[in-house]
Amino acid sequence: MLVSAEEMLKKAKAGHYAVGQFNINNLEWTKSILLTAQEMKSPVILGVSEGAGKYMCGFKTVAAMVSAMVDSLGITVPVALHLDHGTYEGAKACIEAGFSSIMFDGSSLPIEENVEKTKELVATCKEKGLSLEAEVGSIGGEEDGVIGAGECADPDECERVANLGVTMLAAGIGNIHGAYPDNWAGLSFETLDAIQQKTGDMPLVLHGGTGIPDDMIKKAIDLGVSKINVNTECQWAFQKATREYILAGKDLEGKGFDPRKLLAPGAEAIKDTVREKIKLFGSDGKA
Ligand code: 13P
Numbered sequence: 001m002l003v004s005a006e007e008m009l010k011k012a013k014a015g016h017y018a019v020g021q022f023n024i025n026n027l028e029w030t031k032s033i034l035l036t037a038q039e040m041k042s043p044v045i046l047g048v049s050e051g052a053g054k055y056m057c058g059f060k061t062v063a064a065m066v067s068a069m070v071d072s073l074g075i076t077v078p079v080a081l082h083l084d085h086g087t088y089e090g091a092k093a094c095i096e097a098g099f100s101s102i103m104f105d106g107s108s109l110p111i112e113e114n115v116e117k118t119k120e121l122v123a124t125c126k127e128k129g130l131s132l133e134a135e136v137g138s139i140g141g142e143e144d145g146v147i148g149a150g151e152c153a154d155p156d157e158c159e160r161v162a163n164l165g166v167t168m169l170a171a172g173i174g175n176i177h178g179a180y181p182d183n184w185a186g187l188s189f190e191t192l193d194a195i196q197q198k199t200g201d202m203p204l205v206l207h208g209g210t211g212i213p214d215d216m217i218k219k220a221i222d223l224g225v226s227k228i229n230v231n232t233e234c235q236w237a238f239q240k241a242t243r244e245y246i247l248a249g250k251d252l253e254g255k256g257f258d259p260r261k262l263l264a265p266g267a268e269a270i271k272d273t274v275r276e277k278i279k280l281f282g283s284d285g286k287a
Contacts, residue, residue, distance in 0.1 A: 002100035017282030023231035059097035077287035103133035137172030175208035196224035241269035
């Protein structure tokens with residue numbers, strides 16, 4: 001069964017660790033992440049961007065696949081299926097399709113409109129028992145066509161949105177989707193600290209988990225981050241392992257062309273990445 005992310009994130013905030021959100025792209029991705037979370041006895045959040053949802057034939061297909069897989073694989077750790085950077089329309093579609101958690105990203109809208117739409121979705125999600133993530137300030141870089149300038153969030157606006165009753169809050173603190181440039185200034189812990197002081201118990205979300213040095217991740221968790229999103233790093237791991245398999249000519253040996261063989265090294269590499277992140281975030285053994 002899919003669960004709301006509320007309880008797992010409340011526990012994470014109180015226990016000073018973070019739950020990983022790993023984005024999914026297909027069946028292999030989903031299977032690798034679920035099996036690793038189960039092996040590590042860790043709660044997990046599966047993130048689905050609108051682009052990935054479309055690629056996987058729509059949100060209904062995704063919800064059906066993930067629910068059935070949790071059941072068929074005998075997964076007993078808490079699993080939330082979460083819309084990542086949703087539009088208002090996408091949020092409504094995922095609520096309808098059976099997602100257990102929603103992100104409404106109104107960060108590109110004027111703050112009044114972000115507040116209004118978030119407020120409306122808080123009411124719907126509460127009624128249906130779903131968790132809701134809101135965003136203030138934007139995450140830099142590009143993810144599936146969602147482009148952000150990467151400005152740091154205003155702690156007063158964070159307090160205002162947190163008070164609407166959302167489950168978790170994503171706030172820009174100099175984080176970027178995808179690779180960090182060589183001249184990246186690092187996370188703004190000053191901003192994070194100010195946000196945490198204004199938002200109290202609210203679990204904070206760190207997007208752009210790929211490429212953030214371990215010590216910064218640990219400090220962010222100390223300052224109230226309870227959910228960390230990782231996408232690109234799993235894609236790189238999959239790509240690298242698949243490339244090695246083909247360059248080594250393994251697809252040409254025997255039945256090495258069989259998709260179950262061809263995709264296996266990539267699927268294993270995703271497991272290794274997820275295992276590493278779960279350990280770093282400290283959510284192993286917390287399910
Ligand atoms: P990365 O692709 O940088 O890991 O970011 C993932 C993310 O924040 C998903 O919302």
